[in-house]
């Protein structure tokens with residue numbers, strides 16, 4: 001393998017191999033601190049792990065970004081495989097680690113905190129771990145909390161984060177001053193895309209100052225909007241918990257005449273929770289997500305579809321992601337753009353808005369008696385502890401982060417890619433956002449299971465597929481996807 005790109009700054013560290021093989025490597029402390037001593041990994045003497053054959057990850061092990069490949073095609077992009085290395089760049093008693101949680105809540109935050117602390121203590125015999133309180137601003141404005149395996153023993157059973165979290169407050173120099181002044185040499189940052197951008201800035205400043213401090217990110221987002229990774233922790237829990245709200249909406253809807261059960265779920269820019277919750281439930285008649293614009297009026301609009309479903313079934317369930325239809329809501333409310341402390345767009349309540357529009361349309365304009373029950377479970381879903389499978393996932397992510405930092409890697413986010421754990425440079429997961437691709441099979445499955453209109457304008461749909469009409473004149477133009485599902 002031959003190293004091609006520079007390792008300076010945050011430029012990609014790309015290594016080329018045979019047959020179009022590329023490794024997008026992560027920085028290492030030795031990139032900017034030469035002659036750093038290394039030590040045998042203490043895990044080799046750990047009775048629990050020493051029985052494992054090939055416990056240590058081979059230096060050349062990498063994880064492919066794409067597993068579907070064509071015969072004769074290039075081998076493509078790879079990432080460094082996560083896991084314990086033969087040699088580490090810290091002695092156990094010199095490690096001083098800190099953990100911070102930033103951004104919104106997500107099920108599993110406490111599990112990740114617990115497993116970083118326990119991983120450091122039980123696997124590497126590290127005694128000094130501190131929790132930074134209240135997100136990034138806690139570095140320079142709050143006292144730290146000492147974290148031991150005993151302190152964190154039960155925290156995975158609780159929702160939220162025992163450290164607290166916040167938006168905004170990322171002052172890179174003040175944060176790195178604090179890290180430097182306290183002598184912290186490993187920083188674990190649990191947060192979403194914004195937090196990982198903040199982590200990249202911290203890493204860059206640490207590197208400029210030549211500090212021997214490993215910066216490791218653990219990606220957190222209930223919205224599942226981080227690219228490259230298979231899925232974010234807490235996402236499965238969120239989809240599972242959504243079922244309770246959807247079930248309630250269905251019970252309400254089926255118990256009253258002409259009743260619509262409407263559930264709002266989280267998803268600022270990406271509708272993954274709504275999409276998976278819809279697919280899991282099978283009781284949903286319409287799923288609205290930010291990636292798929294919809295409209296209310298007209299033959300293929302939402303109102304016509306609702307009327308059709310009510311006539312056909314007497315009830316319906318709608319799931320709406322909080323970021324869906326924002327352009328319609330702001331247009332009708334004449335609202336301008338507001339942002340939160342981190343610079344994220346503050347959303348208008350599409351659930352309340354759409355409820356009112358549906359009521360106005362049917363009760364006032366169509367003079368048709370309907371019932372509408374609106375359920376907003378968003379913060380209830382976000383605040384619960386992670387389920388069993390997310391707990392295991394959080395454990396593996398935390399342990400991979402600990403192994404990476406101990407091995408001297410830095411400026412990386414740990415992630416599951418195609419089922420294997422890998423270290424990914426920050427820029428790779430912050431430069432884009434993971435979104436539902438409405439021309440992919442998964443969205444087609446939703447359309448096929450709900451039978452909702454695609455909301456493409458008639459002109460566009462005609463170009464893709466002949467428009468379908470049912471007896472009551474409803475246009476069920478369920479033709480968005482490039483492939484039909486059988």
Ligand SMILES: Nc1ncnc2c1ncn2[C@@H]1O[C@H](COP(=O)(O)OP(=O)(O)O)[C@@H](O)[C@H]1O
Nearest residue numbers: 103104167168170191192193194195197198342
């Ligand atoms: N571009 C950025 N550079 C540095 N810090 C950022 C950036 N974007 C967000 N942050 C910081 O990261 C933290 C979390 O960001 P936020 O967007 O609220 O949540 P999330 O990390 O879940 O996306 C906040 O403290 C915010 O100030």
Ligand SMILES: O=P(O)(O)OC[C@H]1O[C@](O)(COP(=O)(O)O)[C@@H](O)[C@@H]1O
Nearest residue numbers: 103104105192221222223266267268
């Ligand atoms: O009210 P808050 O705390 O700002 O959180 C609301 C936002 O948090 C989220 O759950 C997740 O956002 P982050 O990934 O940025 O934390 C969004 O879906 C939602 O819009």
Ligand SMILES: [Mg+2]
Nearest residue numbers: 103192193194
């Ligand atoms: Mg975010």
